[in-house]
Amino acid sequence: MSAPLTASNVRITAGDRTLLSIDRLTVENGTLVGVLGPNGAGKTTLLRASLGLRPVQAGRIELLGADITRCGPAERARLRCRVGYVPQALVGHGLLPLTLREVVAIGCTGRAGLFRPLVAADWRSVDAWLERFGLTPYRDELYAHLSGGEQRRALLAAALVGNPELLLLDEPAAHLDLAAREQIVTLLSELHVERGLTTVLVCHELEVLPAACERVVLLAEGRIIADGLPATVLSGERVAALYGPGLRAVHAGGRHAVVPAVLAEAAPP
Amino acid sequence: MIDFGFWLPVALGGLLSGGSSGLLGVYVVGMRIPFLAVCVAHAALAGAIFGALAGLAAEHLTLPALTAAILTALALGRVADRSPAGDANVALGVLFSLSMGLAFLGLGLFPVLGRSDHDVRALLWGSLALCRWRDVGYMAVVAVALGLFVLLFGKELRALLFSREYAAAAGVRVGLVWALFLVLAAIALTVNFQTVGGLMIYSLVTNPAVAAALLVRGHARVIFVSVGLGAGVSLGGFLVAALTDLPTGATIVLLSSAWVGAAALWQRRRVRCRAS
Numbered sequence: 315m316s317a318p319l320t321a322s323n324v325r326i327t328a329g330d331r332t333l334l335s336i337d338r339l340t341v342e343n344g345t346l347v348g349v350l351g352p353n354g355a356g357k358t359t360l361l362r363a364s365l366g367l368r369p370v371q372a373g374r375i376e377l378l379g380a381d382i383t384r385c386g387p388a389e390r391a392r393l394r395c396r397v398g399y400v401p402q403a404l405v406g407h408g409l410l411p412l413t414l415r416e417v418v419a420i421g422c423t424g425r426a427g428l429f430r431p432l433v434a435a436d437w438r439s440v441d442a443w444l445e446r447f448g449l450t451p452y453r454d455e456l457y458a459h460l461s462g463g464e465q466r467r468a469l470l471a472a473a474l475v476g477n478p479e480l481l482l483l484d485e486p487a488a489h490l491d492l493a494a495r496e497q498i499v500t501l502l503s504e505l506h507v508e509r510g511l512t513t514v515l516v517c518h519e520l521e522v523l524p525a526a527c528e529r530v531v532l533l534a535e536g537r538i539i540a541d542g543l544p545a546t547v548l549s550g551e552r553v554a555a556l557y558g559p560g561l562r563a564v565h566a567g568g569r570h571a572v573v574p575a576v577l578a579e580a581a582p583p
Numbered sequence: 584m585i586d587f588g589f590w591l592p593v594a595l596g597g598l599l600s601g602g603s604s605g606l607l608g609v610y611v612v613g614m615r616i617p618f619l620a621v622c623v624a625h626a627a628l629a630g631a632i633f634g635a636l637a638g639l640a641a642e643h644l645t646l647p648a649l650t651a652a653i654l655t656a657l658a659l660g661r662v663a664d665r666s667p668a669g670d671a672n673v674a675l676g677v678l679f680s681l682s683m684g685l686a687f688l689g690l691g692l693f694p695v696l697g698r699s700d701h702d703v704r705a706l707l708w709g710s711l712a713l714c715r716w717r718d719v720g721y722m723a724v725v726a727v728a729l730g731l732f733v734l735l736f737g738k739e740l741r742a743l744l745f746s747r748e749y750a751a752a753a754g755v756r757v758g759l760v761w762a763l764f765l766v767l768a769a770i771a772l773t774v775n776f777q778t779v780g781g782l783m784i785y786s787l788v789t790n791p792a793v794a795a796a797l798l799v800r801g802h803a804r805v806i807f808v809s810v811g812l813g814a815g816v817s818l819g820g821f822l823v824a825a826l827t828d829l830p831t832g833a834t835i836v837l838l839s840s841a842w843v844g845a846a847a848l849w850q851r852r853r854v855r856c857r858a859s
Contacts (some may be wrong), residue, residue, distance in 0.1 A: 362778070365752050366676075367748060367751060387758050387759070388756070392754065393754075394752055394753065395754030395755035397754075401748075406745070409612055409793060409797075410796075411609070411744070411796045411799075411800060411801060411805035412741065412745055412801070413612060413800055416801065417803055419738070420742045420749070421753055423738045423750070423753060424742075424750075424753045424754020424755045424756075425754060428739070428756060428759075431737070432738055450760070455800075456800050472753070476753070476754075499787060527815075550694070
């Protein structure tokens, strides 16, 4: 099977600024790839461009075998139905009448097709994912009234309810407390083990990378500056260069973290 | 003695206008673009004014009004997500000022050309009491078209309510559904605006939907309550006005505003009860 996502010679600019400049990036089938980098590195732009939500000035992005930069609207919609996407943040406003269950159902709306209502099987799938993520007690609550952690889990459920072939996650644990963050990391690990789902995980914090993540792509100023095993890519020198000299990367049991250098030195080997 | 032959089309017109505006309002309020009603209504007015200036008779002004309203709605759809702020309200602000400018320019041309602006001034305020069976027919067609649209595209509209970009990422045909929604909204607003006037259409689109969102949760429930409230305040306002000799439009607007106030109080009370 061909790689679910390939970017070749992609250039995206905003005014005079280059947001993304990637010569070659391939996400192999069944892998979990972490995309890291400081603010403005181009991580979100990469995900949005991969879905055809952001126009590219040059190059091609092959999503599930088709060049999404040259697809018509109908073909693009068909491709997107095969992808699960969790955006950075969608909080909802006070007058948004949608319940949590209705928001999760958006994940299977495109796949159902035009002129066809969601059927009982679709709603059963929605309910199953709500159950899996511990959201059943809130299913009839307004989405806007949920906590940040519940909303993130709801968007993850929505991304999975359409039974995607590729998962694109944009900081799924942003703004969450430690317990909620660990819950997301555990879920991602379980999903990867269970389904072997190809996943691109954009994040700021190394702690969000599940143990199943065997490859990290490091972006800076729109370019790939390193690509490989997490412990290799996130070397002490690179972390210090990117985030500051007072920080160190710690790797243990497949998990990773960036801590102040003084803590890394004090910790037992 | 009530003259049913005169008042029945007025009551039915109010009912249909309130119901279809309530339905439209669920999406207009949910997508946070209530200014759409004002913007499209004024574009329709500008269209009607230039239609009148071109020599069209009063009964034929609907055509240029509809054309201007649809063009404005499509322009909004085209530029909304590309405006500098990436916000439909920014695009609405620009389009509203443009349509207002054109409308006032057109109004200013009537005396210059030595023509009467009586027909278009009547449009500016509208009058439910002048609603006749032909208007009721147009309103019924619009109400049925809106209902069918929501029935056919309900799940896509639900996704659009949440976020157009998120819906697009989920594989929803956002461009198609959004364009159809805007065209239908333009037609509904123009047809209703010509009978009930700009202010009343704005309140009928906004207030019942806001009250419904405060009272119930869930897409389908909000639709039912908003349509019911829209139709109810129109008919209720008309009856109150008829019994008290107050102006119909103002009574309906105030009644719909009172519902928003009551719904906000009820929601506040519900939140307090839950907390205690």
